[in-house]
Amino acid sequence: MGAGHAHKLYREGRSPVHALPAQCKIAAVLCFVLVVVSTPREAVWAFGAYAVALAAVAAVARIPAGYVLRRLLIEIPFVAFAVLMPFVADGERVAVLGMELSRPGLWGAWNILAKGTLGVAASVLLASTTELRALLLGLQRLRMPPLLIQIASFMIRYGDVISDEMRRMRIARQSRGFEARGVRHWGVLAKSAGALFIRSYERGERVHLAMVSRGYAGTMPVIDDMTATRAQWLSAAALPLTALVVCLTGWMLI
Amino acid sequence: MTGPTPAESTPPSLQVSGLAYAYPDGHQALFGVDLTVARGERVALLGPNGAGKTTLVLHLNGILGAGAGSVEVAGLPVAKQNLAEIRRRVGIVFQDPDDQLFMPTVREDVAFGPAAAGLRGAELERRVAAALERVGMAEFADRPPHHLSFGQRRRVAVATVLAMEPEILVLDEPSSNLDPASRRELADILRSLDVTVLMVTHDLPYALELCPRSVVLSGGVIAADGRTQDLLCDEALMREHRLELPFGFDPRSVTAPV
Numbered sequence: 001m002g003a004g005h006a007h008k009l010y011r012e013g014r015s016p017v018h019a020l021p022a023q024c025k026i027a028a029v030l031c032f033v034l035v036v037v038s039t040p041r042e043a044v045w046a047f048g049a050y051a052v053a054l055a056a057v058a059a060v061a062r063i064p065a066g067y068v069l070r071r072l073l074i075e076i077p078f079v080a081f082a083v084l085m086p087f088v089a090d091g092e093r094v095a096v097l098g099m100e101l102s103r104p105g106l107w108g109a110w111n112i113l114a115k116g117t118l119g120v121a122a123s124v125l126l127a128s129t130t131e132l133r134a135l136l137l138g139l140q141r142l143r144m145p146p147l148l149i150q151i152a153s154f155m156i157r158y159g160d161v162i163s164d165e166m167r168r169m170r171i172a173r174q175s176r177g178f179e180a181r182g183v184r185h186w187g188v189l190a191k192s193a194g195a196l197f198i199r200s201y202e203r204g205e206r207v208h209l210a211m212v213s214r215g216y217a218g219t220m221p222v223i224d225d226m227t228a229t230r231a232q233w234l235s236a237a238a239l240p241l242t243a244l245v246v247c248l249t250g251w252m253l254i
Numbered sequence: 255m256t257g258p259t260p261a262e263s264t265p266p267s268l269q270v271s272g273l274a275y276a277y278p279d280g281h282q283a284l285f286g287v288d289l290t291v292a293r294g295e296r297v298a299l300l301g302p303n304g305a306g307k308t309t310l311v312l313h314l315n316g317i318l319g320a321g322a323g324s325v326e327v328a329g330l331p332v333a334k335q336n337l338a339e340i341r342r343r344v345g346i347v348f349q350d351p352d353d354q355l356f357m358p359t360v361r362e363d364v365a366f367g368p369a370a371a372g373l374r375g376a377e378l379e380r381r382v383a384a385a386l387e388r389v390g391m392a393e394f395a396d397r398p399p400h401h402l403s404f405g406q407r408r409r410v411a412v413a414t415v416l417a418m419e420p421e422i423l424v425l426d427e428p429s430s431n432l433d434p435a436s437r438r439e440l441a442d443i444l445r446s447l448d449v450t451v452l453m454v455t456h457d458l459p460y461a462l463e464l465c466p467r468s469v470v471l472s473g474g475v476i477a478a479d480g481r482t483q484d485l486l487c488d489e490a491l492m493r494e495h496r497l498e499l500p501f502g503f504d505p506r507s508v509t510a511p512v
Contacts, residue, residue: 133358153358160400161352206353213315213346214367214414215338221369223362223378 009127017061021228022138024236031240041111043250082112265329267450275321285474298461301471302496345415351407355399385417405436
């Protein structure tokens with residue numbers, strides 16, 4: 001518990017990037033990713049340019065490179081498939097380091113790897129400069145369905161409460177000499193999971209009661225209204241606009 | 255029964271008349287409860303487990319209803335068309351602060367009630383700041399509730415209700431799970447508030463410390479109503495309703511507040 005899982009991604013700071021309203025940053029990252037994805041994979045230099053643009057944002061936000069790189073590791077399971085492509089795809093073969101590899105497969109792998117990495121890097125920058133709470137407010141401003149926002153904000157609030165409850169149940173099991181060893185004990189674990197579900201459900205009812213008692217009538221009241229100025233939208237747009245120029249140049253040079 | 259109160263100028267904060275309620279499964283919890291709490295009074299609601307205390311509390315802001323009898327809050331009957339105003343006037347502090355504090359930060363949680371009532375901007379900020387100030391939690395406004403200690407969470411839970419500027423504050427077991435210091439701090443806060451308080455509790459010394467008057471709810475009716483010290487000293491009454499004082503505590507030995 002302590003600091004809680006809510007802040008693992010966020011990195012405190014007072015940079016111009018931190019100061020931008022969340023909705024501007026979310027929109028900028030989304031547009032950037034769309035532009036990157038629509039870039040022709042043959043324009044290898046363009047992906048270098050995108051990486052430089054992201055590095056510039058990271059520098060302005062004073063996020064160290066090592067911090068971003070370490071968080072990039074999360075994409076490994078997702079790009080594992082890309083590594084297989086040169087071996088399994090059909091088509092023209094080329095020899096690389098004494099191995100016969102498929103040329104379309106190599107291009108496909110490069111495509112996934114480059115675009116995936118850039119997308120994840122942009123999201124990591126977004127997450128490390130924007131508090132989770134602000135992200136939700138930003139999504140709210142961008143007209144995401146309010147029910148989804150409410151579900152997400154309850155997840156933030158009650159994640160720790162429920163994992164704490166789970167930890168107490170585990171300690172209670174262990175205190176009575178239970179160790180999960182093998183299939184025969186799965187029944188006990190399943191029953192604990194069921195009990196946890198019921199407890200969470202009942203807590204949900206109590207929380208709802210508390211909300212209704214304070215005047216909740218189906219919609220969350222607006223408490224913080226983050227408005228973004230034209231200047232803030234423009235400075236957030238710098239990243240996707242730069243990327244768009246690179247992308248269009250890429251298409252023209254093909 | 256439901257006629258106008260005698261003193262029309264300042265109606266009592268709470269007037270419960272002939273309230274009866276049976277749960278949908280047929281279990282009857284209340285059998286005609288009559289209770290009047292004047293403005294500014296602090297009253298303890300005592301009673302054994304299963305006496306119907308929680309059921310009574312849920313009637314005060316219209317969560318439960320449709321039984322016999324009536325509830326009026328500062329002259330306004332608890333009825334469907336008044337529910338929004340009733341819930342603003344009756345501030346219930348539930349037993350588990352984790353149920354009460356459901357927003358991501360303390361400030362937003364305290365703002366929830368007034369914002370739901372339509373308050374915005376500077377006026378909302380003023381209400382939040384004032385409520386947190388009154389429970390001594392102003393510097394914790396931007397913290398998430400799960401990073402606070404239990405006692406601090408309970409105080410914030412009180413603030414969430416104070417922010418609505420209620421007519422009556424209803425506390426469900428306010429001293430449960432608190433260490434002695436937090437318990438005393440909460441007592442100091444409750445004493446400093448200029449608001450009607452109805453306190454549901456098993457903690458008899460706490461009731462004696464804070465509430466000059468107590469009522470005993472037992473078997474779904476008000477079994478006794480009087481000075482807290484007199485009730486706690488009435489051994490027959492206490493035994494009859496499964497009320498027990500902690501070991502070594504003599505209610506005669508303390509000077510009760512008036």
